[in-house]
Amino acid sequence: MRETKARFPLFTSIPLILIIYLALLSGCAKLPTEEMEQAAQAIAEAKQKEADLYVEDAFKEAEDALQRARDLVAEKEYEEAKTAAVEATRLAKQARSMVESNKAKMRQETEQMLEKVRTSIDEAKILADKALKKKGPLNRDDIQFFIDTWESGIITVRKNLDEQRIRQGFDKLVVIQKQVKHQKDNLTILLKQKET
Numbered sequence: 001m002r003e004t005k006a007r008f009p010l011f012t013s014i015p016l017i018l019i020i021y022l023a024l025l026s027g028c029a030k031l032p033t034e035e036m037e038q039a040a041q042a043i044a045e046a047k048q049k050e051a052d053l054y055v056e057d058a059f060k061e062a063e064d065a066l067q068r069a070r071d072l073v074a075e076k077e078y079e080e081a082k083t084a085a086v087e088a089t090r091l092a093k094q095a096r097s098m099v100e101s102n103k104a105k106m107r108q109e110t111e112q113m114l115e116k117v118r119t120s121i122d123e124a125k126i127l128a129d130k131a132l133k134k135k136g137p138l139n140r141d142d143i144q145f146f147i148d149t150w151e152s153g154i155i156t157v158r159k160n161l162d163e164q165r166i167r168q169g170f171d172k173l174v175v176i177q178k179q180v181k182h183q184k185d186n187l188t189i190l191l192k193q194k195e196t
Helices: 010-027 033-048 054-072 079-132 140-162 167-195
Strands: none
Touching: 033 054, 033 079, 054 079, 079 140, 079 167, 140 167
16 A cells, blocks of 8 residues: 655645744733733822822723723733723823822812801801791701801811811811701791791
8 A cells, every 4th residue: 555645735835824823923912011010000109199089080090991901911912901001001190190280279179168168157157046036946956066067077177188188178078068058058948937
């Protein structure tokens, strides 16, 4: 018996070699370890500078981009992961650079709001006095408790501002402002009912 050797014609082996070469090339994409580490570091630095408090949207975008990069790494989509990690780094640095200006702006807003809230508290006191004089269904101790709580809150807000904890002061003042408005609305309704 004659032994026959399998011969591949040249025209069929070139495409096969090309396919193997492309498969190897695509499988050699490099894990973007350095870019992922840089993104995580940039986000940590931005958080340390309080970007999560003063530049919330940009900081969240940076975190989302890093998570997208991690998801792409899990899917072995390394080039896309690298792009997402680089974007996360860019966004984190951008957020970090905006912290001080946003913090100053929030401080200014808080200072302005403080004056308005103090005025609203004074207005609430006047309304409460009128309602109590008209023998409304109010408890003087309850009203005084609210007023004391608000005034104590204002002191806390001022302390937060002095300690550069602007976000905490701003958030507390927003709560006080809503409470004062709610009480003023209730007192106004009560006084109108008494007039009729």
